[in-house]
Each structure stands twice: as C-alpha cells, then as structure tokens.
Amino acid sequence: MSVEQRVAAANRWKLSLDTWAVVLALAAALLIRAGVFKHIPW
Amino acid sequence: MADVITVPQVQTAQPGLRFLRVIPGVLLLGAIGYAGKLLEQNVGAYAKAHHWTFPNIEYVLWAIVLGLAISNTVGVPEIFRAGVATYEFWLKAGIVLLGSRFLLGDIVKLGGVSLVLVAIEIIGSIAFMTFLGRVFKLKPKLTSLLAVGSAVCGVSAIIATRGAIDADDEDSSFSIAAILALGALALFTFPVIGHFLHLSDRAYGLWAGLGVDNTAEATAAGALYSDAASKLAVLVKSTRNAMIGFVVLAYAIYWASKGQAQTVGNKAAFLWQKFPKFVLGFLLISVLATYQFFNKQQVGALANLSRWAFLLTFAGVGLRTDFREMRKQGLRPFVVGAIGEIVIAGFTLALVIGASKLFGW
Numbered sequence: 131m132s133v134e135q136r137v138a139a140a141n142r143w144k145l146s147l148d149t150w151a152v153v154l155a156l157a158a159a160l161l162i163r164a165g166v167f168k169h170i171p172w
Numbered sequence: 173m174a175d176v177i178t179v180p181q182v183q184t185a186q187p188g189l190r191f192l193r194v195i196p197g198v199l200l201l202g203a204i205g206y207a208g209k210l211l212e213q214n215v216g217a218y219a220k221a222h223h224w225t226f227p228n229i230e231y232v233l234w235a236i237v238l239g240l241a242i243s244n245t246v247g248v249p250e251i252f253r254a255g256v257a258t259y260e261f262w263l264k265a266g267i268v269l270l271g272s273r274f275l276l277g278d279i280v281k282l283g284g285v286s287l288v289l290v291a292i293e294i295i296g297s298i299a300f301m302t303f304l305g306r307v308f309k310l311k312p313k314l315t316s317l318l319a320v321g322s323a324v325c326g327v328s329a330i331i332a333t334r335g336a337i338d339a340d341d342e343d344s345s346f347s348i349a350a351i352l353a354l355g356a357l358a359l360f361t362f363p364v365i366g367h368f369l370h371l372s373d374r375a376y377g378l379w380a381g382l383g384v385d386n387t388a389e390a391t392a393a394g395a396l397y398s399d400a401a402s403k404l405a406v407l408v409k410s411t412r413n414a415m416i417g418f419v420v421l422a423y424a425i426y427w428a429s430k431g432q433a434q435t436v437g438n439k440a441a442f443l444w445q446k447f448p449k450f451v452l453g454f455l456l457i458s459v460l461a462t463y464q465f466f467n468k469q470q471v472g473a474l475a476n477l478s479r480w481a482f483l484l485t486f487a488g489v490g491l492r493t494d495f496r497e498m499r500k501q502g503l504r505p506f507v508v509g510a511i512g513e514i515v516i517a518g519f520t521l522a523l524v525i526g527a528s529k530l531f532g533w
Contacts, residue, residue, distance in 0.1 A: 151264035152453035159269065159457060162473045163466055170476040 190254075197255015198484070201262070204242075204491070205483035208235030232395045232486050236359065239490020248491055259488020260328075263388050264450040266481030267406055271457030272466060272474040279407065279458055285531070286378065286408040289523050293382050294415060296519055297323035301512045308508050313339040313432075316423055317347035318505065322512050325413045325448075326351045326386035332416060332446050336424035338433045346502065350509035355389040356493050358513065363396040365521075375528045377401035381408025382520040385513075388489045391482060410451050417446035 145153070161167055212231040219226035242248065248256055298319045305315025317339055321330045327348050334344040362384060366376040376397050384390040387409050394405025421442055427433035436442050461471060 146449065147261055148264055148449040151261050152268055152449050155265040155268035155453055155457070158265075158477055159272070159460070159466070159474055162470050162477070167473060168469070170473040170480070172476040172479055 194255040194258050197252040198258055199255070200248075200252045201256060201259060201484040201487040201491070204238050204487035205231070205235045205480075207238060208232070208487070209483065211238075230396060231483070232392050235483065235486040236392060236490040239487050240356075240493055241490075243491050243494045244496065247494070256488055256491045259388065259485045259492065262481040262484040262488070263391065264448075264453075266478045266485060267387075267391075267410060267450050268453035268457055269474050269478035269481065270403065270406055271454040272461040272471050272478075273403060274407065274454075274458045274461070276458055276462040279455070282404065282407055283411055285527065286381065286411045289378070289382060289520075289527060290408065290411050290415060292523060293516070293520055294323045294412070294419065297512070297516050298419075300515055300519075301508075304508050304512050308504060310505065310508060311343060313337060313427070314343040314346055314505060316427070317343055318350065318509055318512065320419055320423060321347050321351040322354075322385055322509065322516060324416050324419050325409070326355060326389075328387075328413070328448070329416050329420070332420045333423055336420050336433065336436075337427040346505040347509075349497070350505045351385050352493060353495070353506060354509050354513045355384060355386045356489075356495075358384045358517070359389050359393050359396070359489075362393045362517075366397055366401075369521075371524075372528070373398045373400035374404055375524050377404025378408055378527070379521055379524045380405040381412065382524065383517045384409070387413060388485050392486050392489055395482065395486075410448075410454060413448045414451050416448060417443040420446050 158167075162170070208231040211234040212229060216226065216228050301319035301322055302315055305312070305318065310318070316337060317330050317333055320333045321327070323329075330344055330347050330351065333339070362376075362380055366379070371379065377394050377400065380390050380393040380397070380401065381404065384393050384405075387406075390405050390409040391402060394402035421436060421439060424433055424436050424442070428435045457474070460466065466474065
C-alpha cells in the first residue's frame with residue numbers, strides 16, 4: 131500500500147469536529163441516563 | 173546533496189499529542205468562564221451590600237469581557253491557542269445537550285415558523301450583500317463570501333464556501349475578520365435594542381437567531397437577554413446552519429458554471445459533507461427527551477452540562493476576538509459588512525415584529 135493510499139485510508143475514518151461534539155454529548159447523555167452522574171451542579 | 177522530499181505523514185501518534193496540546197487552553201476557557209460566574213454572583217452582592225446602584229451583569233457578559241480584555245491587551249500566549257480554538261467544539265456539544273430542553277412538538281411548531289423566516293432572511297441577505305458588493309466594487313468572490321457569511325452562519329459558512337468556490341486566502345481572511353468584528357458588535361447592541369423595544373423573549377430569541385451571524389455570538393446574544401430567548405436563538409440559528417449545504421452548493425455550481433471553480437460531482441454527498449451534524453445530535457436528544465428516555469432530574473443535569481459547555485464557548489468568543497488583528501484587514505470589506513449587517517438586522521427585526529403580530533406572540 132502506498133503512502134498516499136495509507137493517508138487516504140486513515141482520513142476516511144477521521145470524524146469531523148462536528149461529529150466528535152455529537153459523540154461526546156451523546157456519551158455524556160448516556161452516562162447521565164445510566165446514573166453514573168446523578169447531579170450536575172450549576 | 174540529496175533533495176528534500178516531502179512525504180505525506182500518516183498521523184498515528186498525533187491524536188494523543190493533539191489532546192495534550194489543547195489542555196492548557198481548555199483550562200483557560202474554564203478559568204475565565206468560572207471567573208465570569210463568580211463575578212456575576214459576587215459583584216451584585218457586593219454592590220447591594222454597599223448600597224451601590226449597579227446593573228446585574230450576567231456571567232455571559234463577564235466571560236466575554238474578560239476574554240476580550242486578555243486578547244486585546246496581553247494577547248493569548250501560544251501555549252493556550254490550540255485549546256482556546258476548541259470553543260466551537262464546546263458550543264456544538266452544548267447545543268446537542270440543549271436538545272433535552274425541547275420537546276419535538278415545540279421544534280416542529282417553532283422550527284416551521286423559523287424555517288420560513290430563515291428562507292426569507294437568506295434570500296434577502298444574499299441579494300442585498302451582492303448588491304452592496306457591486307456598488308463598492310469588491311471582488312466578486314469576496315462578495316460571495318461576505319454574502320454567505322452574513323446570510324447563513326458566519327465563519328463556518330465562509331470556510332465551507334472558500335473551498336467550494338476556490339476563493340483565495342486573502343478574500344476569506346477579509347470576510348472572516350468583517351463577520352467576526354460585526355458579530356462582536358451585535359453581541360452588545362442586540363440586547364440593548366431588544367430591551368429598548370420591549371421585545372418578548374420569543375421575539376428577541378427569534379431575532380438574535382436570524383440576525384446574528386456566528387452561532388457562538390447568536391447563543392451569547394440570546395443568553396444576555398434571557399434563558400428562554402437563548403433557547404429560541406439556538407433553535408433558529410441551528411435552522412439557519414442546516415441550510416449551509418444548499419447555499420454553498422448553489423454558489424459552487426454558480427462559480428463552476430463560470431469556469432472559476434471545480435464542478436460538483438455527487439451533489440448528495442456534497443450536501444451531507446457540508447451539513448452540520450450537531451443539528452442531527454440536537455434533534456436526536458430532543459426525540460429521546462420527548463419520549464421520556466430521561467427523567468426530570470436527568471433533564472436538569474443535561475441542561476446544566478449544556479450551560480457548562482456554553483460557559484467555555486463564551487470565554488472563547490472573547491479570547492478569539494482581537495480587534496488589532498481585524499484592523500489590519502482593511503476598511504472596505506468591513507464597511508460593506510457593517511452596512512449589510514445593519515440593514516439585515518433591521519430587515520430581520522421587521523420580519524420578527526411582523527411574525528409576532530401575525531401569531532400573537
């Protein structure tokens with residue numbers, strides 16, 4: 131596999147900043163739902 | 173002597189390093205945001221205890237002002253820059269979490285009205301900015317970037333359009349500087365005008381979502397008015413953001429037809445690539461909340477987590493606004509942007525007041 135092909139393959143699996151923000155928010159929501167974090171103070 | 177060969181790097185070890193590089197800046201965002209929160213709580217109490225007349229200044233404004241003070245005096249040191257740049261990431265995560273405070277029915281009802289207003293706003297703004305660009309004899313691609321920036325969603329739209337229409341770096345720097353400077357001004361003027369006109373939370377939130385260009389500034393402008401206005405501003409701004417793909421695609425096709433940009437192959441893939449994914453996350457959390465996947469206490473926890481994410485965002489808005497850098501970009505694009513923004517703000521305000529009368533808000 132050439133270097134260019136490896137770069138293209140690696141980039142194919144890269145998530146955008148947008149998508150990472152969604153992943154983080156959904157993960158946090160699931161942790162709260164599962165009761166790992168019961169109360170978030172403000 | 174051997175030639176230097178540049179080989180593209182496969183970045184395997186970079187994610188961990190990148191994570192470490194953002195930590196100082198994220199801590200700075202947290203420190204400034206939390207200082208803003210402490211100032212809100214303590215300055216008001218101190219003034220009251222000493223019988224001073226002092227307006228209640230929200231943490232949003234304190235965080236932005238502290239950030240502005242740092243970036244425009246000592247500047248943001250290099251070590252913090254990568255982390256400060258994550259403020260948009262926190263904004264998007266905060267918007268997704270905010271979805272828990274919307275029931276799907278509300279989104280359909282408010283989203284339907286806002287979609288019509290957003291469509292009118294986008295068409296009106298693009299037409300007016302294009303007209304202004306011609307009057308002031310700006311370069312056509314610079315005019316396109318300013319039009320997209322003021323019609324859809326500020327910096328993100330400009331960056332998306334720059335690649336699609338092969339605009340040069342100078343044009344995009346001009347338009348980004350103009351949009352950022354005007355966003356900062358909108359942040360301070362919109363709440364004052366809203367209070368002066370006694371706009372309801374709903375009318376003001378709608379106006380902030382339609383009239384302020386950047387998502388971070390629109391969220392902050394809403395939060396400076398009230399919590400309810402902030403929620404609506406985010407919803408309307410997200411509706412505007414959802415239109416980004418269509419507008420950028422239209423511009424890409426236009427410039428390709430003139431032979432000055434690459435043709436767009438798969439249009440569906442193009443639209444998906446440009447579509448802001450956080451809008452989908454926002455809708456998903458809202459669907460889950462509507463079907464009571466979360467109990468009341470959990471919805472409260474999600475709302476608070478969203479506030480913390482916005483706290484980091486507001487600190488970042490101040491820290492990345494450097495008026496000295498903006499001044500270097502020249503006056504003409506700024507003047508065009510300023511005239512355009514004032515007219516668009518007036519136009520969207522008239523739209524909102526018309527809709528308020530029509531729907532009895």
